[in-house]
Amino acid sequence: MALKIYGVLRSRATRTVWLARELGIPFEHVPVIQSYRLPDPRAADAPFNTASPDFLKLNPNGRVPVVVDDGLVLFESLAINLHLARKHGGELAPRDAAEDALMTQWGFWAATEVEPFSLQIQTHRPAGPKHDMARAEAAAATLARPLAALEAALRAGGGWLVGGRFTVADLNTAEILRYAQADAGLFAKYPAVGAWIAACQSRPAFKAMMAEREKEPA
Amino acid sequence: MALKIYGVLRSRATRTVWLARELGIPFEHVPVIQSYRLPDPRAADAPFNTASPDFLKLNPNGRVPVVVDDGLVLFESLAINLHLARKHGGELAPRDAAEDALMTQWGFWAATEVEPFSLQIQTHRPAGPKHDMARAEAAAATLARPLAALEAALRAGGGWLVGGRFTVADLNTAEILRYAQADAGLFAKYPAVGAWIAACQSRPAFKAMMAEREKEPA
Numbered sequence: 001m002a003l004k005i006y007g008v009l010r011s012r013a014t015r016t017v018w019l020a021r022e023l024g025i026p027f028e029h030v031p032v033i034q035s036y037r038l039p040d041p042r043a044a045d046a047p048f049n050t051a052s053p054d055f056l057k058l059n060p061n062g063r064v065p066v067v068v069d070d071g072l073v074l075f076e077s078l079a080i081n082l083h084l085a086r087k088h089g090g091e092l093a094p095r096d097a098a099e100d101a102l103m104t105q106w107g108f109w110a111a112t113e114v115e116p117f118s119l120q121i122q123t124h125r126p127a128g129p130k131h132d133m134a135r136a137e138a139a140a141a142t143l144a145r146p147l148a149a150l151e152a153a154l155r156a157g158g159g160w161l162v163g164g165r166f167t168v169a170d171l172n173t174a175e176i177l178r179y180a181q182a183d184a185g186l187f188a189k190y191p192a193v194g195a196w197i198a199a200c201q202s203r204p205a206f207k208a209m210m211a212e213r214e215k216e217p218a
Numbered sequence: 219m220a221l222k223i224y225g226v227l228r229s230r231a232t233r234t235v236w237l238a239r240e241l242g243i244p245f246e247h248v249p250v251i252q253s254y255r256l257p258d259p260r261a262a263d264a265p266f267n268t269a270s271p272d273f274l275k276l277n278p279n280g281r282v283p284v285v286v287d288d289g290l291v292l293f294e295s296l297a298i299n300l301h302l303a304r305k306h307g308g309e310l311a312p313r314d315a316a317e318d319a320l321m322t323q324w325g326f327w328a329a330t331e332v333e334p335f336s337l338q339i340q341t342h343r344p345a346g347p348k349h350d351m352a353r354a355e356a357a358a359a360t361l362a363r364p365l366a367a368l369e370a371a372l373r374a375g376g377g378w379l380v381g382g383r384f385t386v387a388d389l390n391t392a393e394i395l396r397y398a399q400a401d402a403g404l405f406a407k408y409p410a411v412g413a414w415i416a417a418c419q420s421r422p423a424f425k426a427m428m429a430e431r432e433k434e435p436a
Binding site: 060061105109145 | 279280290292293294296297298300301305315316318319320325326327329330331333363364366367370371
């Protein structure tokens with residue numbers, strides 16, 4: 001049974017579609033719409049969305065992405081990606097228990113230290129849906145410490161987070177930090193971070209995912 | 219080299235100390251003080267705290283817990299716990315790749331869907347440091363969906379999150395939901411959640427950790 005990935009690409013499903021393309025595994029993409037506000041009249045019109053009863057059977061949290069992988073239903077994008085990398089092996093996957101621990105560590109770090117603030121930057125910068133520069137700048141200020149920690153880790157690690165090579169840890173973290181790129185000057189003080197995210201985003205699998213994303217309705 | 223766990227028990231280090239006691243592994247506990255505000259005059263007086271240069275060499279994010287395990291320096295409490303469970307095996311650890319994926323999933327779920335709000339309940343309920351009932355109640359309202367999802371998962375899973383038994387997934391999630399117990403009535407509508415957290419907290423290793431915690435200076 002092929003891997004099924006649920007979630008439009010204007011959601012955290014980008015992470016899993018990018019990874020599946022990196023791993024070269026076949027998958028079926030079901031572009032379920034994320035409905036943040038419930039009840040959402042738009043969502044009620046869509047045939048299959050995160051507020052629909054069929055979707056809530058799959059993930060009662062009402063969020064994408066969700067995958068069904070050989071019968072295993074899994075939510076939480078970063079957990080999905082760690083699982084798929086472990087399962088399919090190769091350069092992106094952990095080679096041993098220590099690498100697995102570190103890749104998991106960076107996932108939790110990105111989800112808790114970075115994502116709440118990178119999302120605020122995306123939301124509140126001028127191009128975002130709720131322009132509020134004071135909030136955007138407060139979020140950027142909060143990221144100063146995590147970005148310094150990331151800068152140090154990348155310098156110590158030869159430009160990558162784990163094992164001196166591009167892995168699922170870089171992919172997960174880069175996708176979470178992508179939201180902060182709405183603040184074009186943010187990485188100026190962190191050259192290793194800037195070089196690293198450019199390297200991540202120059203990968204053909206990332207570009208293919210983003211090209212597909214551009215084709216989706218806004 | 220024995221496992222070293224850095225962090226006072228009035229921090230997320232509770233999670234790792236509880237787990238180490240469950241696993242029955244020897245460890246050295248270094249009660250590093252968490253300094254949330256920098257510069258913090260109290261922290262500057264302490265010989266070793268999360269703002270001190272020596273600690274920042276260990277974790278530039280300035281947070282506890284951190285462990286050093288056979289030379290591996292690891293931060294992020296939930297990643298540490300998943301790593302220690304995998305390494306030491308037994309009933310608390312994943313038995314296969316699917317269980318590992320689900321235990322990782324519940325960690326990310328708890329960290330992102332629950333923790334920001336359970337912490338607000340702890341902070342803003344009358345016994346907390348910043349009494350603000352409106353904020354405490356807003357946080358409780360946000361937890362309605364995650365708690366319903368948890369209730370459904372526990373009912374489907376025979377009272378536990380993964381594999382029909384107490385595992386590191388339950389331990390991680392229960393410690394994050396503990397903060398919400400400041401709202402005594404919160405679990406009334408979720409009987410499976412109430413029974414589950416009571417079962418988790420009745421374990422001798424939890425009780426021993428909490429007794430040790432009570433002995434620490436406030």
